[in-house]
Amino acid sequence: MADVELRHLRAMVVIAEEGTFGQAAARLGYTQSSVSQQIAALEKTVGGPVFDRPGGPKPVRITPLGEVVLAHGRELLQRAEALTDAVDRFLAGNGRIDIGTFQGVTTLILPVVIRRLLEEHPGCDIRLSDVNAEEPRLRDLDLLFHDGPVEGDVEQVKLFDEQYLLVTGAGTVPAGPVRTKLLDDAPMVAWPPTYYQRWLERTLAQAGAQPRFVFRTTGHETILSMVRAGIGWAVLPWLALHAHDAWSDDRLSIHPLKPAPTRELSLYWPAGRTESPLALRTREIAVEVARDLAERM
Amino acid sequence: MADVELRHLRAMVVIAEEGTFGQAAARLGYTQSSVSQQIAALEKTVGGPVFDRPGGPKPVRITPLGEVVLAHGRELLQRAEALTDAVDRFLAGNGRIDIGTFQGVTTLILPVVIRRLLEEHPGCDIRLSDVNAEEPRLRDLDLLFHDGPVEGDVEQVKLFDEQYLLVTGAGTVPAGPVRTKLLDDAPMVAWPPTYYQRWLERTLAQAGAQPRFVFRTTGHETILSMVRAGIGWAVLPWLALHAHDAWSDDRLSIHPLKPAPTRELSLYWPAGRTESPLALRTREIAVEVARDLAERM
DNA sequence: TGGACTCAATCGCCATCACTTATGCTCGAT
DNA sequence: ATCGAGCATAAGTGATGGCGATTGAGTCCA
Numbered sequence: 156m157a158d159v160e161l162r163h164l165r166a167m168v169v170i171a172e173e174g175t176f177g178q179a180a181a182r183l184g185y186t187q188s189s190v191s192q193q194i195a196a197l198e199k200t201v202g203g204p205v206f207d208r209p210g211g212p213k214p215v216r217i218t219p220l221g222e223v224v225l226a227h228g229r230e231l232l233q234r235a236e237a238l239t240d241a242v243d244r245f246l247a248g249n250g251r252i253d254i255g256t257f258q259g260v261t262t263l264i265l266p267v268v269i270r271r272l273l274e275e276h277p278g279c280d281i282r283l284s285d286v287n288a289e290e291p292r293l294r295d296l297d298l299l300f301h302d303g304p305v306e307g308d309v310e311q312v313k314l315f316d317e318q319y320l321l322v323t324g325a326g327t328v329p330a331g332p333v334r335t336k337l338l339d340d341a342p343m344v345a346w347p348p349t350y351y352q353r354w355l356e357r358t359l360a361q362a363g364a365q366p367r368f369v370f371r372t373t374g375h376e377t378i379l380s381m382v383r384a385g386i387g388w389a390v391l392p393w394l395a396l397h398a399h400d401a402w403s404d405d406r407l408s409i410h411p412l413k414p415a416p417t418r419e420l421s422l423y424w425p426a427g428r429t430e431s432p433l434a435l436r437t438r439e440i441a442v443e444v445a446r447d448l449a450e451r452m
Numbered sequence: 453m454a455d456v457e458l459r460h461l462r463a464m465v466v467i468a469e470e471g472t473f474g475q476a477a478a479r480l481g482y483t484q485s486s487v488s489q490q491i492a493a494l495e496k497t498v499g500g501p502v503f504d505r506p507g508g509p510k511p512v513r514i515t516p517l518g519e520v521v522l523a524h525g526r527e528l529l530q531r532a533e534a535l536t537d538a539v540d541r542f543l544a545g546n547g548r549i550d551i552g553t554f555q556g557v558t559t560l561i562l563p564v565v566i567r568r569l570l571e572e573h574p575g576c577d578i579r580l581s582d583v584n585a586e587e588p589r590l591r592d593l594d595l596l597f598h599d600g601p602v603e604g605d606v607e608q609v610k611l612f613d614e615q616y617l618l619v620t621g622a623g624t625v626p627a628g629p630v631r632t633k634l635l636d637d638a639p640m641v642a643w644p645p646t647y648y649q650r651w652l653e654r655t656l657a658q659a660g661a662q663p664r665f666v667f668r669t670t671g672h673e674t675i676l677s678m679v680r681a682g683i684g685w686a687v688l689p690w691l692a693l694h695a696h697d698a699w700s701d702d703r704l705s706i707h708p709l710k711p712a713p714t715r716e717l718s719l720y721w722p723a724g725r726t727e728s729p730l731a732l733r734t735r736e737i738a739v740e741v742a743r744d745l746a747e748r749m
Numbered sequence: 750t751g752g753a754c755t756c757a758a759t760c761g762c763c764a765t766c767a768c769t770t771a772t773g774c775t776c777g778a779t
Numbered sequence: 780a781t782c783g784a785g786c787a788t789a790a791g792t793g794a795t796g797g798c799g800a801t802t803g804a805g806t807c808c809a
Contacts, residue, residue: 159532176756188798209724213755218725219542235456235528297516430516459767472786474785482769506776
């Protein structure tokens with residue numbers, strides 16, 4: 156048996172409301188003849204009459220079978236409407252987006268992006284997940300913030316280069332750039348050896364600097380407090396300093412390093428896939444936010 | 453925007469399961485080309501691609517938009533299946549039926565009919581309702597058991613004529629028919645003046661009998677107990693006596709009346725309406741049960 | 750009782766649709 | 780470089796679905 160058709164059910168619902176085929180046709184934008192045929196088709200598929208036609212100027216009356224079809228039909232039409240609603244919402248950008256981050260890489264830029272995204276699309280469903288380990292994959296992700304190479308078939312856009320800067324207690328070191336080599340054996344406050352911290356320490360070592368790590372803790376703010384207290388120096392990314400207004404803190408002084416440890420932050424997404432409007436928009440926002448930040452570096 | 457079509461959604465679901473248009477087509481009994489066109493049509497109605505075609509011998513991959521459509525589509529198809537299921541069940545007779553009774557008129561035949569109906573169609577939904585007052589209407593009813601004229605456009609079938617019989621304590625009255633007139637001033641146990649009781653008393657009065665009602669109570673069994681206890685006689689319908697095996701009770705004796713108060717029980721249903729298979733079957737059963745009973749009268 | 754009226758059903762006509770077959774195009778694999 | 784898997788597209792065809800006009804059934808009213 157062929158399928159029922161939503162069109163037929165819609166006609167049926169309107170007939171049930173209007174009472175006659177003709178009025179229903181008018182409301183639906185069809186001719187009476189057409190509606191008659193639609194109901195005939197519907198009755199053929201369900202296997203019995205759904206309306207009794209008393210003949211003459213009397214409204215048609217729904218049959219018991221019609222009641223069954225009508226009840227389910229309304230439900231069905233409601234679902235169909237829910238579908239188009241969902242599609243519309245999706246196309247308007249209120250969909251779901253899966254964003255991957257890589258450890259703490261984006262603790263500073265991501266919140267801004269997400270805030271702006273939620274302002275534009277209050278209904279959207281944003282899911283953040285930490286991609287684990289050293290092999291970032293963006294299977295099942297729409298976007299990935301990362302700074303290293305990503306395997307698989309991906310596209311990317313570079314967000315910015317971020318320099319690591321030396322932070323010392325005010326007056327400890329003459330203002331201006333500092334040669335990285337000078338950090339060798341210097342007392343240093345730093346993160347525990349996370350992926351990034353390890354990368355930083357390797358980079359410093361390559362420049363001939365092997366600091367003494369006198370204290371390790373998580374959290375940029377905590378580290379800055381340690382520096383203020385004179386426990387040691389720190390090498391932190393620009394964004395972290397910017398976020399904590401380190402430049403306006405007169406107990407701290409900030410120095411570029413020569414050579415400067417720099418990391419490149421990029422946004423990755425799977426190649427060759429149709430992207431959701433929300434993902435596209437998120438990318439735009441991320442690029443914008445990154446550009447704003449980069450200008451102020 | 454045109455409607456989504458169930459056919460297209462079905463194709464989409466199968467493609468999502470199979471991975472390729474071709475295999476899906478095979479499972480659906482279409483050609484690959486047809487499925488391709490169906491998805492193209494679907495994509496046109498939803499306003500964006502639902503599958504990414506990587507090209508080459510790779511399976512297609514659903515897009516974010518596709519996920520949305522697919523999720524709702526499955527739901528929709530499930531509802532559509534529920535609809536055809538419901539229709540099938542209905543056509544098989546497992547529908548709903550609204551039966552009207554009129555006061556206690558059918559307390560004896562209706563239970564039998566319903567038991568048989570439930571045996572045949574365990575899933576069906578039987579709704580009994582007492583039609584109120586003296587103006588029985590069968591608006592919103594499929595069947596009505598009644599004994600009087602019913603207004604409106606109805607069809608009917610007569611079930612049987614039921615005689616009222618005189619019941620006395622054993623030995624009180626010589627066996628055999630009794631002239632109704634003899635009940636005049638006789639001590640009588642009876643129902644309270646329900647519709648039927650009033651009718652009965654009018655009928656007796658027309659035959660010249662105005663009994664003394666020494667006790668009124670509801671329930672045929674209770675009335676029979678009173679008769680056994682010698683409190684009075686009773687005039688009860690054949691079915692009531694039959695149901696309580698009054699003939700095999702040697703403390704009772706049963707006598708036809710001359711003339712015999714007789715009521716005609718019929719089954720009514722609305723004319724010119726398409727009836728449900730369940731209603732048709734119920735009518736058959738009722739007629740059968742009535743015939744069986746009538747034979748034993 | 751017969752005419753006017755109100756509906757739904759039906760017929761002829763045409764445009765569109767939904768398949769099919771055949772062919773083209775794009776990958777990845779050999 | 781070529782083959783094969785797999786989707787897209789073109790052209791053809793029967794069926795479908797729409798419309799307008801007409802018919803037929805039933806009600807209402809004079």
